[in-house]
Amino acid sequence: MPEAGRRNSLRGRLQAAGTLPILAFFCIGGLLLDQAVQRYAEASMRQQLENIFYGLISLVEYHPDHGFRLQGALPTPALGALATGLSARVLVGDRTTFWESPSMQAFDLPLPEELAQGQDRFRFLDLTAPASHAEYAYAVAWEVAPESFVKLTFQVLQASGDYHEQVRNTRILLLSGAMTLGILVFAGQALMLRSGLRPLREIAHDLHALRSGESRRLEGAYPDEIQELAEALNSLMDAREAQLQRYRNGLADLAHGLKTPLSVIRTSLERGRLPREVAQDLDDQAGRINELIEYHLQRARAAGGAFGAGRVELARLAGQLQRTLLKIHHERHLRIEYEIADDVFVRMDGQDMMEVLGNVMDNACKWARSAVHVQATPQDAEVLLRVRDDGPGFPAGERAHLTQRGVRADERTPGHGFGLAIVSELVELSGGRLELADAPEGGAEVRITLPAA
Amino acid sequence: MRILIVEDEPALLESLSEGFTRDGHVVDGSSEGTEALYMGQEYPIDAAVIDLGLPGMSGMEVIRELRKAGRDFPILILTARDRWEDKVEGLEAGADDYLAKPFHFEELRARMNALLRRAGGFATPKLKNGPLELDTAAHRLEMDGEEIKLTTFEYRLMEYLMMNVGKVVSKLELTEHLYPDDAERDSNVLEVMIGRLRRKLDPHRDTQMLETLRGRGYRLKQLADA
Numbered sequence: 001m002p003e004a005g006r007r008n009s010l011r012g013r014l015q016a017a018g019t020l021p022i023l024a025f026f027c028i029g030g031l032l033l034d035q036a037v038q039r040y041a042e043a044s045m046r047q048q049l050e051n052i053f054y055g056l057i058s059l060v061e062y063h064p065d066h067g068f069r070l071q072g073a074l075p076t077p078a079l080g081a082l083a084t085g086l087s088a089r090v091l092v093g094d095r096t097t098f099w100e101s102p103s104m105q106a107f108d109l110p111l112p113e114e115l116a117q118g119q120d121r122f123r124f125l126d127l128t129a130p131a132s133h134a135e136y137a138y139a140v141a142w143e144v145a146p147e148s149f150v151k152l153t154f155q156v157l158q159a160s161g162d163y164h165e166q167v168r169n170t171r172i173l174l175l176s177g178a179m180t181l182g183i184l185v186f187a188g189q190a191l192m193l194r195s196g197l198r199p200l201r202e203i204a205h206d207l208h209a210l211r212s213g214e215s216r217r218l219e220g221a222y223p224d225e226i227q228e229l230a231e232a233l234n235s236l237m238d239a240r241e242a243q244l245q246r247y248r249n250g251l252a253d254l255a256h257g258l259k260t261p262l263s264v265i266r267t268s269l270e271r272g273r274l275p276r277e278v279a280q281d282l283d284d285q286a287g288r289i290n291e292l293i294e295y296h297l298q299r300a301r302a303a304g305g306a307f308g309a310g311r312v313e314l315a316r317l318a319g320q321l322q323r324t325l326l327k328i329h330h331e332r333h334l335r336i337e338y339e340i341a342d343d344v345f346v347r348m349d350g351q352d353m354m355e356v357l358g359n360v361m362d363n364a365c366k367w368a369r370s371a372v373h374v375q376a377t378p379q380d381a382e383v384l385l386r387v388r389d390d391g392p393g394f395p396a397g398e399r400a401h402l403t404q405r406g407v408r409a410d411e412r413t414p415g416h417g418f419g420l421a422i423v424s425e426l427v428e429l430s431g432g433r434l435e436l437a438d439a440p441e442g443g444a445e446v447r448i449t450l451p452a453a
Numbered sequence: 454m455r456i457l458i459v460e461d462e463p464a465l466l467e468s469l470s471e472g473f474t475r476d477g478h479v480v481d482g483s484s485e486g487t488e489a490l491y492m493g494q495e496y497p498i499d500a501a502v503i504d505l506g507l508p509g510m511s512g513m514e515v516i517r518e519l520r521k522a523g524r525d526f527p528i529l530i531l532t533a534r535d536r537w538e539d540k541v542e543g544l545e546a547g548a549d550d551y552l553a554k555p556f557h558f559e560e561l562r563a564r565m566n567a568l569l570r571r572a573g574g575f576a577t578p579k580l581k582n583g584p585l586e587l588d589t590a591a592h593r594l595e596m597d598g599e600e601i602k603l604t605t606f607e608y609r610l611m612e613y614l615m616m617n618v619g620k621v622v623s624k625l626e627l628t629e630h631l632y633p634d635d636a637e638r639d640s641n642v643l644e645v646m647i648g649r650l651r652r653k654l655d656p657h658r659d660t661q662m663l664e665t666l667r668g669r670g671y672r673l674k675q676l677a678d679a
Contacts, residue, residue, distance in 0.1 A: 255534060287555075327551075358537030
């Protein structure tokens with residue numbers, strides 16, 4: 001299919017229309033999920049640090065003589081170790097440390113920023129050394145004596161390397177999951193389109209077969225939505241065929257109705273009851289009437305190259321005509337041969353093709369001295385059909401006239417006059433060409449090119 | 454020769470019957486398929502002219518049934534439908550030749566004679582047997598190049614014997630082929646006719662070319678070329 005065909009395909013449209021929402025879904029969904037992951041991770045980090053803060057505050061004791069100190073076991077042993085990344089300190093006011101974890105001293109971590117009493121803060125500190133940390137700080141007012149308060153600031157820090165890595169890992173997991181899902185969804189969409197549109201492809205294929213005459217009806221099992229279309233087309237084809245048949249039968253009846261009286265006239269004239277010249281004149285007129293009837297009926301009953309005109313197996317047709325012509329021309333002892341492969345088909349109505357080949361072969365038999373030869377050669381999308389005889393050949397300068405309407409080359413050979421003109425018309429109606437030529441061995445050759453099927 | 458003509462147009466049937474009768478044939482005419490089939494099966498027909506466009510049983514069916522019943526006399530189709538499809542169908546059904554309406558009786562006669570000759574095994578219009586030569590076109594009999602004058606009935610008798618040369622032809626067969634159905638069938642007349650023909654062919658009773666086989670019939674001998 002050319003570019004234009006692709007752009008116009010239903011499948012392309014559906015694919016495009018389906019892809020945009022899916023992409024949007026994955027982008028927005030991914031972003032939201034990413035946010036949620038980050039928030040959840042932050043919240044759980046904050047919760048963890050808050051828990052340590054609550055553990056620390058429960059250890060604080062005040063003694064009027066010794067001031068503040070921590071009493072009891074630390075809320076988590078991790079505070080006592082260096083490598084855990086967890087550190088904490090407690091300050092009186094904003095700057096005076098009265099307790100700090102060993103790691104706080106070892107890594108020289110910064111003091112918290114100033115907080116008002118009763119205020120807390122959670123944030124990430126982007127430290128160049130030793131590492132980034134999450135910080136939770138809380139400033140409380142500690143009642144050391146009735147109505148006398150001292151501000152205590154708690155700071156809990158957790159090295160956030162693990163946290164970031166976790167978030168990154170979760171993101172990678174999410175992204176790869178989303179991509180896998182996306183690929184699956186696109187594949188599913190493609191499959192759905194394929195199976196959904198298959199009936200359309202099938203009907204297109206069947207229509208092609210119908211057009212080329214391979215089949216006479218749309219016979220496939222289509223889904224309901226298309227079945228109705230197929231049935232409508234079928235009944236249209238049937239109606240057309242029935243109409244052509246009715247028309248042809250009507251013409252045949254007309255031919256019968258006109259020609260039988262003409263036969264009566266002719267045979268009566270031969271009984272010799274009228275003067276010879278009168279009888280001859282009347283007989284000539286009867287002959288003219290007959291030729292006109294024949295010519296116009298033959299033209300009128302042509303099916304032509306209409307859609308689904310049909311498909312003709314040339315070898316079979318030539319075989320039938322060979323047997324028939326051998327009987328008709330029995331006295332002449334002619335050799336009638338044909339050279340046609342079994343798989344040569346032309347796209348033409350069967351009756352039209354029979355008229356064409358019958359007339360041409362019969363003409364060749366009338367003129368042949370001893371032999372008639374028929375040959376069909378496929379050429380790309382066409383079939384070249386050659387019918388030649390070893391007779392005298394076409395009279396020089398008369399070839400062009402022979403295929404014209406109503407011109408007779410030889411008054412003595414009945415049916416010869418209109419024969420080639422009719423053949424030429426039938427061939428052209430079906431999209432073919434007719435040429436008259438000299439056969440290599442002398443004699444006439446009729447070349448007919450027809451669309452292959 | 455006995456010819457069956459099947460044609461539903463009365464005027465045409467009449468003029469064809471008249472034409473063939475004038476030529477010395479016996480004609481059975483019918484305008485309807487079923488009757489024609491009966492005649493073709495039951496009568497000793499030598500050839501038939503059948504119109505395809507018959508009311509009731511079509512000409513094509515009549516031909517098929519006749520061939521199916523083993524009747525192999527030559528059949529010529531007449532039809533106004535001159536499509537090749539009809540010609541092919543007719544000849545494949547078992548007909549031997551084809552003539553499109555309207556036609557000249559002369560052409561029908563020529564084709565009919567050709568079919569009859571072909572059925573008798575002769576290739577040309579002139580039937581030869583030794584010194585005898587029967588011209589079926591001119592209705593002339595010659596022996597050693599000299600014409601022997603024959604009456605119409607004698608010619609018909611001679612033609613039938615020539616078509617069946619070397620074979621024994623019974624009296625019944627001869628009367629059936631040479632007399633119309635309703636004619637008086639007097640075997641004495643036939644014997645007289647045979648006697649007259651024999652005197653013309655063999656005046657000195659030396660060749661004995663026309664034999665009488667007691668109780669079986671007559672035979673025209675196959676003669677050596679002169």
